[in-house]
Amino acid sequence: MEILSTLIKHFEEIWPDTGTESWDFPGLMLGNPNQEISSCMLTVDVTLATIEEASNNGAQLIIAHHPLFLHGAHELSEINPKGAIAALAARKGVAVYAAHTNADFVAGGVSETLATRIGVDIQGKSDDFSKQGVIGTLKEPTSLIGFSRSVAKVLPPVAQGVKVSGDPDKVISRIGLVAGAGDSFLERALDQNLDLFITSDLRHHKSLDFIESSNLNDGPALMDISHWAAEWLWLERVQSDLAGAFPSVKFEVSDISTDPWDFVVMQ
Numbered sequence: 001m002e003i004l005s006t007l008i009k010h011f012e013e014i015w016p017d018t019g020t021e022s023w024d025f026p027g028l029m030l031g032n033p034n035q036e037i038s039s040c041m042l043t044v045d046v047t048l049a050t051i052e053e054a055s056n057n058g059a060q061l062i063i064a065h066h067p068l069f070l071h072g073a074h075e076l077s078e079i080n081p082k083g084a085i086a087a088l089a090a091r092k093g094v095a096v097y098a099a100h101t102n103a104d105f106v107a108g109g110v111s112e113t114l115a116t117r118i119g120v121d122i123q124g125k126s127d128d129f130s131k132q133g134v135i136g137t138l139k140e141p142t143s144l145i146g147f148s149r150s151v152a153k154v155l156p157p158v159a160q161g162v163k164v165s166g167d168p169d170k171v172i173s174r175i176g177l178v179a180g181a182g183d184s185f186l187e188r189a190l191d192q193n194l195d196l197f198i199t200s201d202l203r204h205h206k207s208l209d210f211i212e213s214s215n216l217n218d219g220p221a222l223m224d225i226s227h228w229a230a231e232w233l234w235l236e237r238v239q240s241d242l243a244g245a246f247p248s249v250k251f252e253v254s255d256i257s258t259d260p261w262d263f264v265v266m267q
């Protein structure tokens, strides 16, 4: 058992506010700092289902990656999801804390955890790109298809699988990645001497521009992985770190996938 404010003090040390982007609003978003916490659930997104799950498992705290109120809220009626979530959390006595961009880029953060788990040896964080994401090399050069299969095995299962653009037989070693929605890094990724760039939430035009440019200049292949899956791996890391720091609190990773897609249909 710990008081929530004690946990928060620790969170602020491992996910310092100095790493928070100006548009981001992580931190305590629901709950009372004086609340007693004996059990905590970890999730990428807070949904009605994850609050129910936390409550059913006896958790008084959810640690999420994505903040609940990024775009502001003007009412919290239960007609709308944010209000319904806030009301359910209050009724169930579940507090919600988020660590977002302040957890994305720190050592042991979201991008670094993804890199480590898919076998990328991280190199120094010197330039603008690698401050935000991660650049590293594979232990052994691997074919693009072989590496893609190994990534799919490491990630939790999702309907979209792993989407790849590039020659399946291309041998790759130097990889750049940004966990989460990283399309704003596409242009910079072209100049980093990469064999492959990995991120999530890629759309048609920017992806096509990247691929065209890459084809012209012998640039990197491109991989689009599920945003939820990419960031989910970090939860296991947080679970083991926090369990070590607070032995009297139970930390569990949510069993619920908050990837938005349930299935795909092939022709």
Ligand SMILES: [Zn+2]
Pocket (backbone or CB within 6 Å): 065, 066, 179, 180, 181, 227, 231
């Ligand atoms: Zn994200």
Ligand SMILES: [Zn+2]
Pocket (backbone or CB within 6 Å): 065, 100, 101, 104, 110, 179, 180, 231
């Ligand atoms: Zn993130």
